[in-house]
Amino acid sequence: MPCPYDLYLDNALVLTLEPGARPLFPGFVAVAQGRIAQVGEAPPELPRPAAREYLDAAGLLVLPGLVNTHCHAPMVWFRGLADDLSLKDWLTRLIFPAEGRWLTPQRVCLGARLAAAELIRAGITTVADGYFHEEEVRRALAEAGLRAVVAQGVVDFPAPGVPDPKDNLRVAREFMDAGADEPEGLLTSTLFCHSPYTCGPETLTAAKDLTRARGLPFFIHLAETQGEVAECRAKTGLTPARYLDRLGLLDEATVAVHAVWLEPEEVELLALRGVKVSHCPTSNCKLGSGVAPVPDLLAAGVTVGLGTDGAASHNRLDLFSDMALAARLHKVHRRDPTVLPAAQAVALATREGARVLGLEHRVGTLTPGKAADFICLNLRQPHLTPLFDPFSHLVYAARAADVVHVMVNGRWLMKDRRLLTLPWEGLAAAVREEARDLPAFLNRLEQEAKKE
Amino acid sequence: MPCPYDLYLDNALVLTLEPGARPLFPGFVAVAQGRIAQVGEAPPELPRPAAREYLDAAGLLVLPGLVNTHCHAPMVWFRGLADDLSLKDWLTRLIFPAEGRWLTPQRVCLGARLAAAELIRAGITTVADGYFHEEEVRRALAEAGLRAVVAQGVVDFPAPGVPDPKDNLRVAREFMDAGADEPEGLLTSTLFCHSPYTCGPETLTAAKDLTRARGLPFFIHLAETQGEVAECRAKTGLTPARYLDRLGLLDEATVAVHAVWLEPEEVELLALRGVKVSHCPTSNCKLGSGVAPVPDLLAAGVTVGLGTDGAASHNRLDLFSDMALAARLHKVHRRDPTVLPAAQAVALATREGARVLGLEHRVGTLTPGKAADFICLNLRQPHLTPLFDPFSHLVYAARAADVVHVMVNGRWLMKDRRLLTLPWEGLAAAVREEARDLPAFLNRLEQEAKKE
Numbered sequence: 001m002p003c004p005y006d007l008y009l010d011n012a013l014v015l016t017l018e019p020g021a022r023p024l025f026p027g028f029v030a031v032a033q034g035r036i037a038q039v040g041e042a043p044p045e046l047p048r049p050a051a052r053e054y055l056d057a058a059g060l061l062v063l064p065g066l067v068n069t070h071c072h073a074p075m076v077w078f079r080g081l082a083d084d085l086s087l088k089d090w091l092t093r094l095i096f097p098a099e100g101r102w103l104t105p106q107r108v109c110l111g112a113r114l115a116a117a118e119l120i121r122a123g124i125t126t127v128a129d130g131y132f133h134e135e136e137v138r139r140a141l142a143e144a145g146l147r148a149v150v151a152q153g154v155v156d157f158p159a160p161g162v163p164d165p166k167d168n169l170r171v172a173r174e175f176m177d178a179g180a181d182e183p184e185g186l187l188t189s190t191l192f193c194h195s196p197y198t199c200g201p202e203t204l205t206a207a208k209d210l211t212r213a214r215g216l217p218f219f220i221h222l223a224e225t226q227g228e229v230a231e232c233r234a235k236t237g238l239t240p241a242r243y244l245d246r247l248g249l250l251d252e253a254t255v256a257v258h259a260v261w262l263e264p265e266e267v268e269l270l271a272l273r274g275v276k277v278s279h280c281p282t283s284n285c286k287l288g289s290g291v292a293p294v295p296d297l298l299a300a301g302v303t304v305g306l307g308t309d310g311a312a313s314h315n316r317l318d319l320f321s322d323m324a325l326a327a328r329l330h331k332v333h334r335r336d337p338t339v340l341p342a343a344q345a346v347a348l349a350t351r352e353g354a355r356v357l358g359l360e361h362r363v364g365t366l367t368p369g370k371a372a373d374f375i376c377l378n379l380r381q382p383h384l385t386p387l388f389d390p391f392s393h394l395v396y397a398a399r400a401a402d403v404v405h406v407m408v409n410g411r412w413l414m415k416d417r418r419l420l421t422l423p424w425e426g427l428a429a430a431v432r433e434e435a436r437d438l439p440a441f442l443n444r445l446e447q448e449a450k451k452e
Numbered sequence: 453m454p455c456p457y458d459l460y461l462d463n464a465l466v467l468t469l470e471p472g473a474r475p476l477f478p479g480f481v482a483v484a485q486g487r488i489a490q491v492g493e494a495p496p497e498l499p500r501p502a503a504r505e506y507l508d509a510a511g512l513l514v515l516p517g518l519v520n521t522h523c524h525a526p527m528v529w530f531r532g533l534a535d536d537l538s539l540k541d542w543l544t545r546l547i548f549p550a551e552g553r554w555l556t557p558q559r560v561c562l563g564a565r566l567a568a569a570e571l572i573r574a575g576i577t578t579v580a581d582g583y584f585h586e587e588e589v590r591r592a593l594a595e596a597g598l599r600a601v602v603a604q605g606v607v608d609f610p611a612p613g614v615p616d617p618k619d620n621l622r623v624a625r626e627f628m629d630a631g632a633d634e635p636e637g638l639l640t641s642t643l644f645c646h647s648p649y650t651c652g653p654e655t656l657t658a659a660k661d662l663t664r665a666r667g668l669p670f671f672i673h674l675a676e677t678q679g680e681v682a683e684c685r686a687k688t689g690l691t692p693a694r695y696l697d698r699l700g701l702l703d704e705a706t707v708a709v710h711a712v713w714l715e716p717e718e719v720e721l722l723a724l725r726g727v728k729v730s731h732c733p734t735s736n737c738k739l740g741s742g743v744a745p746v747p748d749l750l751a752a753g754v755t756v757g758l759g760t761d762g763a764a765s766h767n768r769l770d771l772f773s774d775m776a777l778a779a780r781l782h783k784v785h786r787r788d789p790t791v792l793p794a795a796q797a798v799a800l801a802t803r804e805g806a807r808v809l810g811l812e813h814r815v816g817t818l819t820p821g822k823a824a825d826f827i828c829l830n831l832r833q834p835h836l837t838p839l840f841d842p843f844s845h846l847v848y849a850a851r852a853a854d855v856v857h858v859m860v861n862g863r864w865l866m867k868d869r870r871l872l873t874l875p876w877e878g879l880a881a882a883v884r885e886e887a888r889d890l891p892a893f894l895n896r897l898e899q900e901a902k903k904e
Contacts, residue, residue: 079845079849080838080845080848081840083794084794087789114837117834118834118835121833285783286779286780286848288783288784288786288788314848316848318835327536331739332742332743334740335678336538336740337536337739338536341536382880386531386883386887386890387532388891392535392767393767396768397768402853428832428837431837438838439840
């Protein structure tokens with residue numbers, strides 16, 4: 001008789017994240033062929049079913065892996081390189097020169113591998129990434145075993161790997177075609193239009209057509225700053241959301257990233273069109289952009305997920321800090337401590353994030369038939385003691401470092417905080433070596449620019 | 453010849469936190485008789501001086517231990533017990549009944565020991581605590597080896613251990629007298645007037661006189677909510693800060709906790725009087741209280757430190773999250789990404805916190821002659837790679853879990869994340885056992901109250 005389960009985990013506190021479900025204790029999760037076969041409560045006196053691997057998860061909290069709906073993985077190279085600057089200084093003095101003159105496909109790949117290590121250690125099992133040379137990111141995330149929606153960046157000016165903007169859609173199409181037949185079902189390849197202020201209307205509509213024809217999500221930065229809104233109004237007579245709507249870009253497959261500066265009517269518009277929102281509170285705070293109207297979006301029925309954004313503006317790829325910040329920021333912004341309660345913040349980072357990416361049939365809850373993507377946290381620590389409400393602990397007390405085990409698609413990516421798919425020591429040494437001269441390189445560029 | 457040093461730590465990246473000092477690398481710290489004997493850079497080819505203990509700190513970041521300027525340690529019992537409620541519901545349905553009917557001196561002590569474990573694991577080496585049965589907190593923190601300013605709570609209504617408010621100042625005075633001769637110099641015993649709305653003017657002035665006569669800091673919650681300001685105006689015709697000033701309570705030994713709702717003239721008033729401010733951004737956000745005018749306070753020359761507040765409103769005793777939140781919150785509140793840069797946020801959590809508590813001659817910077825209170829963080833992790841600016845990493849990327857070693861007064865309290873002064877396993881089991889029935893107990897109280 002074949003062994004029915006590949007893994008049987010028990011004695012845990014289990015949160016399925018199915019709407020309204022109560023915590024399961026003592027809870028078990030059974031995994032077979034990369035999927036969740038069963039989940040429920042199992043009294044310890046019952047015999048365990050046959051399984052290839054057993055995990056006694058006493059003292060562990062088990063929940064769906066976190067879904068990061070917005071990331072630029074290779075930007076880990078720029079972590080802490082340039083903080084506390086105005087957006088203009090940050091972009092023109094550091095980020096644009098570093099991207100244009102220093103990044104190579106090899107460095108994009110190495111950065112994405114570093115990011116993958118960080119994502120796994122933070123309990124993120126699905127990541128939506130958008131960048132240039134995205135085929136290198138795809139390769140790195142696939143090697144790491146992560147689930148990902150990878151999106152080739154599209155802008156109407158020269159970009160890494162796309163010196164002539166006329167090629168931007170061709171490069172994106174080729175990237176999407178090359179990723180269309182990924183056998184494991186772990187990777188979705190699409191495109192990411194940077195924003196309405198860096199892409200012209202022809203590019204925006206043609207890009208949306210490419211994704212629409214393939215049934216893929218379409219990502220775009222939207223209404224991140226007040227300056228962007230003013231510029232869009234001056235150019236088009238419309239706010240960014242209304243402008244995209246006029247171009248026919250707003251539908252259920254569009255993911256609006258940031259969505260900070262929305263008028264009440266625009267919140268209704270996004271709800272009407274079924275647009276999804278990726279909320280990046282840490283990035284929005286650190287860059288001084290503003291506070292997205294998340295309580296209003298949720299009240300209007302918009303699907304909202306959380307995103308870390310890149311490590312140049314977060315500075316770490318850690319949704320625990322975004323759950324905590326979202327829950328706290330909207331309370332103080334509205335002067336109402338009942339806004340965005342803990343269980344809702346956890347849902348945004350898991351179930352709702354999966355819906356933002358169109359992956360709700362595969363991940364986001366611990367439901368039989370869905371992929372075995374889950375994480376285990378060690379509850380036996382001072383800052384998680386005592387325990388009355390696991391949702392409260394996840395949002396207000398836990399840290400990414402409390403994640404001890406990570407499984408994606410039935411494969412362990414981390415056990416006891418040890419990375420199993422990435423050679424961390426060698427990777428770290430390679431990154432340190434490559435990064436050593438980056439500040440001097442940028443200084444030289446700045447000096448040359450001043451001379452000219 | 454006697455061994456000159458008790459500890460010689462080298463090969464580290466060292467931040468002394470002295471104003472304007474650059475990072476030292478490869479840095480060393482030499483400790484003798486509980487104090488910092490020397491700190492500087494040491495080329496690895498030089499022979500090490502004689503020492504009882506050597507620590508090769510390659511890959512570690514060394515800085516002064518963090519100073520938590522506001523805590524209610526025993527409230528760890530209520531962590532996650534009641535979140536996302538209005539302040540009124542939170543206080544009347546949960547916190548007051550739990551404090552009044554469930555807390556005992558034994559539970560205060562056990563809670564404070566749990567809090568001590570958490571503080572040490574988060575790299576906090578000095579804590580200012582205010583609560584009731586504070587002699588139990590003092591005992592627990594002393595056993596743990598922490599440096600502390602412990603303050604007996606004073607309110608004009610019945611409190612744990614002080615059923616008749618007429619005794620509140622006598623109890624506080626006895627607490628202060630019993631702690632006056634602490635031999636190690638680790639503990640300062642003072643009092644903490646809860647607030648201008650829970651203490652009458654006679655209590656406030658008499659309490660301040662008690663601390664003034666002894667040259668001790670005087671703590672008070674001030675202008676935490678808009679409701680408090682309105683109530684104070686209605687009762688006294690004055691805002692809380694002006695009311696305390698009229699009572700003669702504002703001077704260089706007064707620590708105003710929260711200080712959220714201050715008018716510009718009150719910022720100037722605090723600066724003029726030399727009042728110190730304890731900024732608790734996480735608590736202020738989670739309770740929806742408001743955003744303190746920290747950039748204005750700093751511009752006016754007010755000394756500001758960071759506080760976690762109690763675990764019922766944070767929910768963890770972790771200043772790394774407060775550094776990060778302070779830096780991000782004030783940026784988005786002012787829509788200016790240059791506000792509260794990383795190095796300043798680290799200073800608030802160390803050097804400036806020490807000044808708030810009047811302990812700047814002993815701790816807050818790594819300076820020869822000061823106490824050997826420092827922490828070591830493990831930099832060799834994905835989220836701290838690459839490294840360009842250690843201040844940026846401390847604020848925007850590091851987590852409390854990155855702290856591996858903690859020393860206070862020349863004594864190791866934690867090595868390789870193992871607590872050396874607290875029996876964590878037994879402590880955790882005792883806390884879990886005691887906490888088990890707390891929710892049911894509070895439910896019963898609520899049912900009884902409804903019947904009456």
